[in-house]
Amino acid sequence: MKRVARIALLVTQAFVGLTAVAGGVALIVGSLDPALGTVLVPPLDYLDGSPFTSYVVPGIVLIALVAGPQAVAFGLGLARSRWFVMTSAAAAFACVIWIFVQMVFIPFSFLQALYFALGLVEFGLVMVLLGVLDQQSSRAAAA
Numbered sequence: 001m002k003r004v005a006r007i008a009l010l011v012t013q014a015f016v017g018l019t020a021v022a023g024g025v026a027l028i029v030g031s032l033d034p035a036l037g038t039v040l041v042p043p044l045d046y047l048d049g050s051p052f053t054s055y056v057v058p059g060i061v062l063i064a065l066v067a068g069p070q071a072v073a074f075g076l077g078l079a080r081s082r083w084f085v086m087t088s089a090a091a092a093f094a095c096v097i098w099i100f101v102q103m104v105f106i107p108f109s110f111l112q113a114l115y116f117a118l119g120l121v122e123f124g125l126v127m128v129l130l131g132v133l134d135q136q137s138s139r140a141a142a143a
Helices: 001-031 035-042 054-076 085-104 112-128 137-142
Strands: none
Touching: 001 035, 001 054, 001 085, 001 112, 054 085, 085 112
């Protein structure tokens, strides 16, 4: 079970990390090139009341604070580091927090639900790897 959870966590981290880089780059490029802005970035009205006047900084933050931890955790998972599970929990937390903060400014979208769910999946897989959801521990706790 833990082998399957580890592989599933690595696949999820790869997906979230790569798409966070793609999303961050799209926000940056769309902000810098007005011709692409309508295709790559949400309306600027969404930034009203935020500290940002364009999506450049949010794009950089998305890459640094979401893709970065996902990539670090993924790399540690491939290396079978003892830090894999802890960094995976931090990466999942970063993903979920990003969505919470985003929802303060940007109206609900399918992508927000998807990435929130992926963050929760990562948390669940971390729990499996920690043995929290292990059937043996559940039986022992019930006894």
